[in-house]
Amino acid sequence: MPLAPRLLAHLDDIRLWQMPPARMKALPPPCTLHDPHTQWLLVPRDGRINVPEEGLESDTTPLLLGPTGSQVVALEGAAIALEVPSYRLAVSPLTGGQHRLLEHEQGHLVQALLEELTLRIERISPESQRYIAQAISDLLYCPAPALGETGECSLLAEADTLMRRRLAEHTLRAEDIAQAMGMSRAGLYRVLTPCGGFKTCLHALRLDRVAQLLRNPQQDRKAIKGLLFHNGFSSTEQFQRLFRQRFGVAARAFRKGALSPLLGDWRFEALPGNLS
Known part of the structure; x- marks a missing residue:
């Protein structure tokens, strides 16, 4: 039976997942300008993240995946995933999500926050969860696309x-x-x-x-x-x-904390060549 992500916790409107070592195809839900959407942040814990089609690979820096289409992701070792609504990140609904590694300082702070978070997640009050979710959001700013591109x-x-x-x-x-x-x-x-x-x-x-x-x-x-x-x-x-x-x-x-029923869930399909 293929391994699947396991939901660890909700932090306000951010969801934390435990990701298994595997080759998977990440399938974002359909999204348009009329609907909000989510993005994924993959944070390596003990291993390496690889997105072959994008030429992205890291064993230390978190990787941001946008809802622009399916991506093949290889996880060699444990990883935590954060599913974050686009409005949290100020990601433009015009230009869509971007696939990119976080900057060093961003990645270091996100990893430190997650380490603390996963150790005491069950003891954090709802009010504290709101502040932690905001802190994570503030770290995940998305720069505007370069305007030097053609077309x-x-x-x-x-x-x-x-x-x-x-x-x-x-x-x-x-x-x-x-x-x-x-x-x-x-x-x-x-x-x-x-x-x-x-x-x-x-x-x-x-x-x-x-x-x-x-x-x-x-x-x-x-x-x-x-x-x-x-x-x-x-x-x-x-x-x-x-x-x-x-x-x-x-x-x-x-x-007050109501979650949008319009935010779709990403799906992950296990691919041949499991890494576990």
Whole structure:
């Protein structure tokens, strides 16, 4: 019987898994701009992580896998996996997830935190779990894609960056972003159409930003109304409708810890050549 990941714990909206030594195909759930998604962080404990198709390999540094398609992953030895919602990481729904090794300092701090965590996971209060989940999220920042690439990907990344910088502008229009990019409105729409268009992209970015703040314990004293207005929404009714559509729960329930039923689970299929 093939080995399978074993759920260790929930930390607020981050899940921890024990990963067996094996060759597996990681299958992320389908995701679109209209749905939140998750990313995986693989942390080697005693062995090596290898993603042949991406040319990534490490025995010390955690590896971030994005929901851009299936990947073959070889785990030589024990590993811990963190399943993290995209809004936690401020990963753009426009540019999708990235496959990359964490920087040295990021990796060192994540591993130290996990070592402490796995030793006393059953004794941590729900309130402390929220702060630990936030600490992990803060360590897993995802840099924006390089804008030096050619083609539509570069334009998409540039549009994403510009919209993020101007989320708070209630009257932000496609024309404003197009002008900042030195292109026509029609040209911008051509770039954004595969992602659902300008409004869909802008709403997704704003909703993920508010969700990130709602999960942050340091933002608990701030009213939801203030958070939504500071991130570009001008109508409470519109915000509540869009938030429920994207996350499956009301913003107030989300802040209290309700988990989105729309977040799909990754699946892992064991491949021939098991390493155990």
